[in-house]
Amino acid sequence: MNTSEIKTRFPIFQHHPELVYLDSAATSLKPQTVIDAEREYLEEYSTNVGRGLYPLAEKATEKFEAVREKVARHIKAAGSQEIIFTSSTTGSINLAADLLNHTVNNGDNLIITAMEHHSNFLPWQELVRQKNADLRVAPLTQTGELDLGILQNLVDARTKIVAFTAVSNVLGTINPVQEIVTIIKNINPHTLILVDAAQATGSIPLDVTRWNADLVAFSAHKMFGPTGVGVLYGKSHLLEKLRPVTFGGNMVLDVGQASETIYKEAPTRFEAGTPNIGGVIALGAALDYIENLGPANIRGHEKNLTDHALKRLQETFRNDIRIIGPINPERHGSIISFALNGIHPHDIAHLLGEKNICIRAGHHCAAPLHRALGLDATTRISFSVYNNEDDVEKLIGVLKEIQKMFLMK
Amino acid sequence: MSLYQDCILDHYRNPRNHGTLLRATHRASTNNPVCGDKLQMDLIVKNDIIEDARFSGAGCAISQASASLLTETLKKKTSADARAIKPADILKLLGVPLSPNRLKCGLLSLETLKKALNNKM
The missing domain is CATH 3.90.1150.10 (Aspartate Aminotransferase, domain 1)
Structure with a gap:
């Protein structure tokens, strides 16, 4: 290279x-093409997405949605309906914790690992506190790798969620994601698995389909994109079942006075409000940059x-x-x-x-x-x-x- | 100008008044969660006069040198004079400008001193 x-x-x-x-693990530097993509949006077609019927708004919507397709292809998702845009990896994991909140009950357990960043630790700690559930922390080996034997023993019939990182932001450890997911699903096929891929994107090739995790979180700014944009990938059949947790513009088909409000399909129903349009478009340029290299x-x-x-x-x-x-x-x-x-x-x-x-x-x-x-x-x-x-x-x-x-x- | 002047490095490598006081009348400890700096300050105050001051702990050169420099100025001060020490006085002792990120390190000693003065054993 x-x-x-x-x-x-x-x-x-x-x-x-x-x-x-x-210090690229904190944030990566930005290539000119990414800067240009965001500037072009701001200078040439800075209109809102999803609503306008005039050509400039259609262009913005088209460019924005094209990035959703591009993200899906890049991480090998089944389709763009599995890609939710958020504000950051932290935003993605918090959204996931909110979306899954109702699935956790008193006496259930969640598993995380000892190598998690606070953003994949605190949302789950808060969730178990609310639900009076148990938070289990999978320990590490002497060399700073996950102890899969012990992790396996932590999973049981009441394990609702396992959340772990693909790459440790401190140790640099690359976890065998696919193997871990298989181990967990073999013990409890109903356990939902979230992978924090913040440090993996832009560094190691991603294949969420092969990983077989239910949810994957990452952000644009660690893969040459701008700050303020995150992604939450979720398997279609899971997202279809989940109710939105934030409410507002752009996520509804019809709003009634009483309770007849109809939400849009996933992923749009999870994206209330105007998103970071220029940032998402710039993420598209960042993905092009990675694909070219x-x-x-x-x-x-x-x-x-x-x-x-x-x-x-x-x-x-x-x-x-x-x-x-x-x-x-x-x-x-x-x-x-x-x-x-x-x-x-x-x-x-x-x-x-x-x-x-x-x-x-x-x-x-x-x-x-x-x-x-x-x-x-x-x-x-x-x-x-x-x-x-x-x-x-x-x-x-x-x-x-x-x-x-x-x-x- | 580098933050790490000879004076700071000297106080870090050879800290003055380092240790604890068995007969301390006042004591407090603090930590700086961002860096993991830890500081404990022990004082012997008699008739409102600071007779001895020691510090212990671990941390970056700025936090430890600042504690060393501060303890040197404390002996024979009245507790009122010690309470009147301002952040600017610590910066003068250190002799280098601190960025906002390192201010907490530099002022941890003063924070610990003020806490100790309020914590009679």
């Missing part, structure tokens, strides 16, 4: 030629780079570094978190920032995971298509300086 050519497509590097961006090529590039970085960090810092997460590159996405002996992650992040190297420090919205690891915070680097081995060397060079600065007496 020609990263220097790729960099020319991301205008941020013209504004900051020295930038070493290693090739999802398998992106994964290949990120895997090689992650493997290289893991090796370089270990050989450079040896016993002074603790890498959190699997070392096997097949099970590791483009995220590496680590602790460096005697230096607080916030100091590392700040000093790297002074040298134009952007990384993340803290608990990465996964406080329960850090508690389990016995760490207050970690330093996280994450790669995307615009990163290469030079970025890794620049990072290691400054990390060595920081180590020298902190450890000298």
Whole structure:
């Protein structure tokens, strides 16, 4: 993958030629085509969708709905009726929790895992609190992978929902989604499964049909798209049965005074109000960008780079570094978190920032995971298509300086 | 200018007044959930005069150096004078401008001190 050519497509590097961006797990940078798509909508046809009968509104509606089709094809859904647009991954998971609220009763249980981001933790914690249900947390192995044996033992006849991440935003672990779904459905075919794919999109090829999960949540901004757009995929036969939980414009066929209101079909009935039209259209451009590069090529590039970085960090810092997460590159996405002996992650992040190297420090919205690891915070680097081995060397060079600065007496 | 001046690094590597006081009359601890910084401040206050001050905890260089610098100024101060210490005074001690994100780290020591002064053992 020609990263220097790729960099020319991301205008941020013209504004900051020295930038070493290693924080794509927080949000990815945006290529010019994505920026253009959103600007074109705002400048040339910024009309509302779904309602207008004049050509500009028809154009906006057509472009908007074309992205729904494109998302469905990209993640290999059965059709665009399975794609709900939301505001973010968090918005998608909260919507899912609201849609499934009525299915959970006193004494039921929900299962999540110890590696979840707060956004795939708190909506379920709140749901079990309301329903007096049980929240079970599947633990991890020593290498930061899900312990499938224990997970299996947690599922029973009263397990209503299992929610887990496809790729950990801290450990980088790639979970075997299809295998996990099969294990759960074999024990309880009625259990509904939600996969948080926020860190998978834009990094590993998705196939929701093969995964066989009932619901999948992700957002545009981690796959080169803009912020403010999320997606909730849901199997058609499930969405058809669910009642809307937010109400307003664009989601009804007919409204009566008393109770004869008729809602539109899924997914529109779950999208009350004017959506982020420009953002969705820009997501379409982001998907084109990924398709042009090739999802398998992106994964290949990120895997090689992650493997290289893991090796370089270990050989450079040896016993002074603790890498959190699997070392096997097949099970590791483009995220590496680590602790460096005697230096607080916030100091590392700040000093790297002074040298134009952007990384993340803290608990990465996964406080329960850090508690389990016995760490207050970690330093996280994450790669995307615009990163290469030079970025890794620049990072290691400054990390060595920081180590020298902190450890000298 | 780098945030990490020699003075801050020196106080981080060789903290002054680090530890706890067995005979502390006042004590409090705080934490900064964003960074995971933890700080405990122990004071011996006699006749309204701070006779000794120690801090313990773990965290980033800014939070720990700020506590070290602050404890150096506390001895022989009246509790009223200690209560009157303002955030600006801490920033002056640190000698570097702090971004909004790091302000919490830099001011954690002052927060802990104020809490300790109100927490007689």
